[in-house]
Amino acid sequence: MQPILFVNTINNTPFDAGAEKVIQVLRDELHARGVPTKSISVAIPGTEVNHGPVDHRMKNPNVYFPYPPREHSVFGKSAFHALDNFNPVSAVRFRRLLKEVKPSVIFTHNLRCISCSAWAPLWQGESVVHVHYLHDYQLLCTASSMFNGRSDCGTQCLKCRVFSLIKKRLSSNVDVVYGASEFILERHCSNGLFRRAVAKVMEPPLVASGGARAAKSDLGDIRRFGFLGRLVDDKGVLELVEAFKEFLGFLRIEQRRLAKLLIAGSGDQSYVELLEKSITGYDEIEYVGVVKPEAYFPRIDALIVPSKWSDPNPVVVIEAYQRHKPVIAAKVGGLITSVSHGRTGLHFEHREGNASLVRALKEAWSSPSFSTDDMDLYLQGRSVSSAVDMLLEDISRAEKTKSSNGPAP
Incomplete structure (x- = not known):
């Protein structure tokens, strides 16, 4: 053959x-x-x-x-x-x-x-x-x-x-x-x-992700947010950091102790230095370098995909659904259809500056209504x-x- x-x-x-x-x-x-x-x-x-x-x-x-x-x-x-x-x-x-x-x-x-x-x-x-x-x-x-x-x-x-x-x-x-x-x-x-x-x-x-998938009962309060991917400008990581800082300002002191943004990935050294400078002084935001998905996802409650470009359909979204992690994504490219607003995650619009992403973070924090059944349905046939x-x-x-x-x- x-x-x-x-x-x-x-x-x-x-x-x-x-x-x-x-x-x-x-x-x-x-x-x-x-x-x-x-x-x-x-x-x-x-x-x-x-x-x-x-x-x-x-x-x-x-x-x-x-x-x-x-x-x-x-x-x-x-x-x-x-x-x-x-x-x-x-x-x-x-x-x-x-x-x-x-x-x-x-x-x-x-x-x-x-x-x-x-x-x-x-x-x-x-x-x-x-x-x-x-x-x-x-x-x-x-x-x-x-x-x-x-x-x-x-x-x-x-x-x-x-x-x-x-x-x-x-x-x-x-x-x-x-x-x-x-x-x-x-x-x-x-x-x-x-x-x-x-x-x-x-x-x-x-x-199939096997044991990596979370039990349906594990989908509860969303306190730990994460980004996993390439550290380049069009992925919107620096914009995510600024929006998360703004979001922290809406939390009470006892809530802020629970909030976390975990950034994982690799990129050009100059961009990584910009990222590290932007998070200086914020214990709630951590850059952890390159981490494999199987080690990363247990450390977060929801994934954020803040792409500024028309991201076709990043693999990381499916990896998140496999583990029953909702996805907060920019309303661009293939993310428009891979994320179902209010069901498997939330959409936000970059054209509104930080305001739209901050609203999505607040909604995920206070009143999540995401469906693991819909995440499973999305994965069927894929x-x-x-x-x-x-x-x-x-x-x-x-x-x-x-x-x-x-x-x-």
Whole structure:
């Protein structure tokens, strides 16, 4: 049996990011079913290039490695994004690896550094099925977020339209495209990508959490709030800190002793220093660094997702529901549908400044009416088994379509 080849910028990442979690659980389920998989990724600086029998890591073919984000010159950024459309060095290496792997399916995810040359049909044969999963907006936006520092872009700016021209053209070679939410899928399709592909929503699938899930009777007073994720500006962490400080001012002294905001994650050192400076003098707010979800969630009563960008559908929301933790989220992107206001959590609006988030914190503190049954209902059908069922069915249909239609025009 020919393998399914997973293609992603990084593999076995130290950043514990959502895309890599999704890839790992999909591969684990496919292996359990006897379906072989292999992977191609880019070696993180400081790690070895690897050409193993299953996982291949190529040397970075672009001018710099984008994770974690750092400042680069205007020329460096322009060169990086130009090569991210179609990188000839990556194309040559990719072609050589494909001859070794001989996949029946190429399942692409984040393509930074590898570039959209992974979709080029010139050396892959017409029978290879191309599947892509949308985790963010990197195909539409040079910053991957469609966020301009103040608000959601909505549509592409001129710079991003220019840098995505080849990406749009090559995306016509994709047979099946999945979006982590309806929001991200519609945004890409409405901007001219994946015109020939079957487009579907595949929410981030996770394995059963087993003993990590809280008993329904454990959902009580909400006193300990938390943030878990990347520490970058568009995640809204500093805004969360300021809103929480304001919220503390509404509490009586004895209540304030119970209040806690626990921030976990990693980011650029300069941003971490800003965060640590902002919480100085507030014992109620603590930055705890990188913590695994299984160790983090028992320490909080509710999760806060204060994203300023149109977050497609962060994995952390599902991880919270698995443990019966309500989610207080910005009303943006996929969070609009993944959080049910008043049932599985609360929404707030960034356009109101701190006021909306402060109101949500006060409501969660004083009169929570969240439903663990609704959290369970949201999780139904989002198992990795259901996701792989859909994947294999769509691959089978695409193979039959290719066989019956012959070479693409």
